[in-house]
Amino acid sequence: MTSIIIPAHNEKENLKELLPQLAEFRKDFPVEIILALSSDNSDGSETLASVYPIKCIQCKKKGRAVQMNSAANLVKEGILVFLHADVTPPDTFISDISTAIKEGFDAGFFSYHFDKKSVALQVNSFFTAKDGIFTGGGDQCLFIKKKVFDTLGGFDEKQVLMEDFEFFRRMKKSNVRYTIVKEDLIVSARKYRNNSYIKINLANFLLVILFKCGYPAKKLNSLHDRLNNMPYQNNA
Numbered sequence: 001m002t003s004i005i006i007p008a009h010n011e012k013e014n015l016k017e018l019l020p021q022l023a024e025f026r027k028d029f030p031v032e033i034i035l036a037l038s039s040d041n042s043d044g045s046e047t048l049a050s051v052y053p054i055k056c057i058q059c060k061k062k063g064r065a066v067q068m069n070s071a072a073n074l075v076k077e078g079i080l081v082f083l084h085a086d087v088t089p090p091d092t093f094i095s096d097i098s099t100a101i102k103e104g105f106d107a108g109f110f111s112y113h114f115d116k117k118s119v120a121l122q123v124n125s126f127f128t129a130k131d132g133i134f135t136g137g138g139d140q141c142l143f144i145k146k147k148v149f150d151t152l153g154g155f156d157e158k159q160v161l162m163e164d165f166e167f168f169r170r171m172k173k174s175n176v177r178y179t180i181v182k183e184d185l186i187v188s189a190r191k192y193r194n195n196s197y198i199k200i201n202l203a204n205f206l207l208v209i210l211f212k213c214g215y216p217a218k219k220l221n222s223l224h225d226r227l228n229n230m231p232y233q234n235n236a
Contacts, residue, residue: 001030001078002094003146007067009038011085012045014188018085019052026053029094034074036067064138065155065163072146072154081143082164086188087112089141096181097143107144107171107178109135116189129182133212136168139187140180148176161221162207 004022008015015035025031033054037045039062049056055074059066072080079097083089089110090096100108111129114121128140136142142164152170159166171178207220 001032001075002081002097003072003075003078004031004033004081004083005036005068005071006033006083006085007036007038007064007071008045008085009041010043010045012043012048014085015045015048018083018088019048019054021088023052025094029098031094032075034071036071038062038064038067061157063157063160063163065157065159068163069154069157072149075146077146079143080146080149081141082138083141084138084187086190087139087141088115088186090183090185092183096183100143100179100181101145103179104177105179106148106176107142108181109140109142109178110181110183110185112139112141112185112187114189115186118189121189125184129180131180135180136165136171138164139185141185142167144171144176152176160218 006015006018019033022031022033033052035045035049035054035056037056037058039059041058046056046058048054057070057074059070068082079101081097096110097108111125113125127134152167152174155163155167157163210220
């Protein structure tokens, strides 16, 4: 079973586009979809559970790590897939994941490109197919064997920003075998519509460097919100 987990905060409009596509995968593969809403989600996203074949939970505590762990706790075995609500997967999404697992990988990510055409954004996209400093970000859609996820202890719920990078760091320390699937996801460029390309890239670079130097998560979160016009979805 492949369990697609979508952590979301007021993403109803994006979910109305994403969920029908994910439901199509169920025709050919054993797939379940779990929508994990933030504690203060207020746009009625939970009503989508009566329209599409999904499970829906609303978390009592704040934080995207909490949302993803809560959904993962509902899954007994198989493959966990953590997909953002504003990311569109390729038609080969589930088969790509299955192939990677059959080839002996315990986990993996996807390369991606943005939904806006721009030479600068194409440069960003190019690096998502490479294993490097930015590998492991949430937009790359982590997939991982449930038993491996549990062995690693799930996401750190105290990591209120960059919980994805923190988890990836533990993956590497534990020598989890992973791959990058080069079948692009389509990622929303909305943060670049609210900020300049240079500002976003410099902010991201600074945050990653500070994270790798051990800068406290809450201070990273505060810095992120000061550097960007769009607060982090974590709601922490």
